[in-house]
Amino acid sequence: MYPDVIQQLVVKNDSKIIFLVMDGVGGLAHPDKGGTELQVAKTPNLDALAAKSSCGVFDPVYPGITPGSGPGHFGLFGYDPLTANIGRGVLEAAGIEFKLTGRDVAIRVNFATSDTAGNLVDRRAGRLATEENQRVCAKLRERIDLKDMNVEVFIEPVKEHRAAVVFRGDNLSGDLEDTDPQKTGVPPKAPTATSEEGKKMIPLVTKFLEQAHKILADEPKANTMLLRGFARYVPYPSMEDRYGLNALAVANYPMYRGIALLLGMKLHPITADIRTQFEAVKEQIGNYDFFFVHIKYTDSRGEDGDFDAKVKVIEEVDSLLPILTGINPDVMVVTADHSTPAILKAHSWHPVPVLLRAKYARVDRVSAFNEIDCIAGSLGRQPMVNLMPLVLANSLRLQKYGA
Amino acid sequence: MYPDVIQQLVVKNDSKIIFLVMDGVGGLAHPDKGGTELQVAKTPNLDALAAKSSCGVFDPVYPGITPGSGPGHFGLFGYDPLTANIGRGVLEAAGIEFKLTGRDVAIRVNFATSDTAGNLVDRRAGRLATEENQRVCAKLRERIDLKDMNVEVFIEPVKEHRAAVVFRGDNLSGDLEDTDPQKTGVPPKAPTATSEEGKKMIPLVTKFLEQAHKILADEPKANTMLLRGFARYVPYPSMEDRYGLNALAVANYPMYRGIALLLGMKLHPITADIRTQFEAVKEQIGNYDFFFVHIKYTDSRGEDGDFDAKVKVIEEVDSLLPILTGINPDVMVVTADHSTPAILKAHSWHPVPVLLRAKYARVDRVSAFNEIDCIAGSLGRQPMVNLMPLVLANSLRLQKYGA
Incomplete structure (x- = not known):
């Protein structure tokens, strides 16, 4: 019902949406480090952005479910991962x-x-x-x-x-x-x-x-x-079909490029590093409506169980963030497809922090981008499949429902 | 869909889960007492446990619905009380x-x-x-x-x-x-x-x-x-069928023993008091996976409208809590089937506080177990039917969903 109504309300405009997905960035407090990976990392740019944003914590699928990368990303893009679960072969x-x-x-x-x-x-x-x-x-x-x-x-x-x-x-x-x-x-x-x-x-x-x-x-x-x-393979309606969005994936790993392709996104050529990924968005900003920017190494270092290395990846992303914020997109989202706590060395069921920056986003009192502070945000706790409707609303791409 | 997916993901292990259910413990502030029953009660053990736990407030059925004991307990054990409502005769x-x-x-x-x-x-x-x-x-x-x-x-x-x-x-x-x-x-x-x-x-x-x-x-x-x-009577799939859990109910009142039986739990013989109830869990810890410990008198004193007596029951439970925490179960939950505010003298629709202690629970900043502090917890506000999936996840009894 909800997705059908959203699809009926969609209109096109020339707004720009950037989705920065830090794979597996959600974490758990390390007993010796004084917090989660996001809490320990020095992230002045993410924190400043959070202070101007709506924040929340979102369950990638539903509470208690640990998603693989497929369901995790499907939820991000508004495809219900409980009904649209994708096979490994596909x-x-x-x-x-x-x-x-x-x-x-x-x-x-x-x-x-x-x-x-x-x-x-x-x-x-x-x-x-x-x-x-x-x-x-x-x-x-x-x-x-x-x-x-x-x-x-x-x-x-x-x-x-x-x-x-x-x-x-x-x-x-x-x-x-x-x-x-x-x-x-x-x-x-x-x-x-x-x-x-x-x-x-x-x-x-x-x-x-x-x-x-x-x-x-x-x-x-x-x-x-x-x-x-x-x-x-059961073809999914594309992001263009569902949301009228011409989307570009700036992702360097096969699985995420594959998921993007399944949802009808165009693929940017593989880039050398995070800086060139972000610069690619800047270069292409005139050509697409929606940018899926995928950071792999937050997840990889979490799976390695290397807390400090995961912190470093987060800090690198933070230091380069001004490239994306400098584009001044109409909607900027920072989140993850799931948590990968270093102390667990695996994907987990824990919800992920979400930051949504837009002209008409209701700014709350959260001023740090992490799993604990974002709990108090104006987005509350929701299933991830709700994020895309919020993004469309904030880009003024949804008409009023009913008279 | 959600319950079906959970059931598909279940695996067995030897983790131990304790569910301490303080019937009707949720309350409302008394105008002359300076808070709710849980706020006024001196609960150093519950508060210390909350400080090491994930906390939240859960709606027993859905917002605004005042549950009877049947739906209240069905939600606790992950059976959707809207579809699995049980008749009074049964x-x-x-x-x-x-x-x-x-x-x-x-x-x-x-x-x-x-x-x-x-x-x-x-x-x-x-x-x-x-x-x-x-x-x-x-x-x-x-x-x-x-x-x-x-x-x-x-x-x-x-x-x-x-x-x-x-x-x-x-x-x-x-x-x-x-x-x-x-x-x-x-x-x-x-x-x-x-x-x-x-x-x-x-x-x-x-x-x-x-x-x-x-x-x-x-x-x-x-x-x-x-x-x-x-x-x-429509037989329900048992806790063993749905979750692979061999469950023991340590409950002294007929209705709760009956509900436990309907969900396939074994019944511990009736015990003399709360202390012997908790000691029964300690004795039986090697023989079961899941322990439903039911405290009746929080509800009874709430229905009597006796605020002080309800506070006393809470304090008694708190003083005996170390018997349960001393077992060091893999997952410890403290919550209620519904609220029974003494000032209302009846069951009510208000959500109940939840505390979930486990090795990989995301610890938040809540350090007092009551209806107001738990709002700021990492579990947020959810329907109670979501609690059981979270418990299974925290006991590492759910596999990853999707590739």
Whole structure:
């Protein structure tokens, strides 16, 4: 209901919206550091911006749910992550900018090594060199043939031992379990369906694997493959369709570029560092309505459990922030797709701070951008899927509802 | 969707969760006492715990709704009280630990006294002695016969003038109005249906009442009965089914024991006082995952309108709290099923304070456990049905959602 009403109210104008997403920036207090990563980091620019903004804390999905990157970002852009959950295979294919269609099932592949008895000895094929991966994929692509099953197959290398396989045909299903047994010393699992629809896929997947194993038999490392994250691609309405927004993603990591592509954003070429990312926004400001700027390393350092390094990334972003604020966009948002507390070394369920700066944002008393101060902000605590309607409202892109 | 997703994410581990429920503890400021019951009570242990916890205020059902004990507790355990509202008859039967089945309609009975004209003179049969009630129920049980209607009937005494009747058969409905006219000087109301399905019950209920009135005709006090809270029993998925939690209820009052039973909890034998309740948790900590500890007298003193006595109960709980905190559970929650402000002498719609202590709980600046301080907590204001997902997350019993 709510998303439908929002979509009906949308109007276009020439306002500019910048979404600065510090991946996993939400944290927890470190027992020896005197606060969370955001509290400990020296962030004079973020704090000054918070003082002029509406602040709040938002649950990426719903309270208690720890999101993967897919649901985390879907929520950010106003797509309900409970209904629009995206499969791992689709994310993998999107991450290499493969153009999926509504007839596709995408699968994430790990090349692996098995012994003569067929038991796995290395689930990552010795972290195969990417060039080897490309060679192996070319060989498979040339010789795999599923035409008699009325299915087209695409085999695309990713990095190291990872690849993406896409089946294209009518009435395909993604309802299959991973064939990866998650351990060595045993053979890959046979394809298994999780629904009646999935059962119809078994002959296709079995035939694909039989052909692939023959083709790979003489490979020294990549002599088998594990299929993971089977997912049918259901196209999402784009940001343009839903919000009338011409959006640019300034993101350097495949998964986030993939998500942006799935939502109809254009992709900026990969940039060298955060400074060049921010400068890219400045250069492109006349050409797009909406800018998704993705900072990866806050999440990476959180997953490493390196509190101090995460603080440093936050401080680097803060020091470069004037490049973005200097553009003076109509709406500026700073937030995260989820928390990745360094003390937990993993994504977590904790809500993330949100800062929304706009001419008509109701400024509250929050003057520090962190998880604890933002609790007292004028946005309160909400599910993240509510943020995009607030952004549209603040950019005066939503008409009045009802007479 | 949200509850379904939570259920899909559940994993088991050996964490321990304690839920301390101070029934009706939420209050309102008394004009002469300088605060709410929780603010006025000296609670050094609760306050110290709050200082190390995530705090918030939760709406038992939704804003403005004053819950009965059923919906209040359903929300606590993550069962949406708007969709899983439980009938009064089912609560009454569960409270005497009657084992309901999916073919049952349960009814709460008041024995009453009527005059020779059939008009009620006492709606509680002079608060019949429980022993008399047992005798009357035995007499009814022996002689009531609904076999020709393909219905089995159970008649169980509760306390004083109260009993429970259960009809067991196919396609029974609970869609009937109370026959209690809520006043004397008039006869009991005739059975009236509130739906088409309920209409099919009229012959059964009429026949049951005709037989009962004949059997009771010679009783000096209990010569009639009022039927209340007709409710078909729809079995709920248990805490084990939904959360993988092996739960123990340490509750001394029938209704709460009944609710626990309906959700698949085991029941600890009734204990003498709050100290023995808490010690029971300590003794049983190795045998269960989840402990529901129910304190009744905060609610009772609130309903009495006795502000000072409610304060005293809170202080007693506080003084004994170290027995529970000394167990050092992985997740400790202190909250209530609803508010019962002494100045209102009744359940109310006001949200209740929540304290959640866990290793990875985001500690906020709240350092006093009461309705006003907890507003500034990191949990914000939420519907109570969100608490259980947060508890599961904090006990690391929820996997990541999506890739």
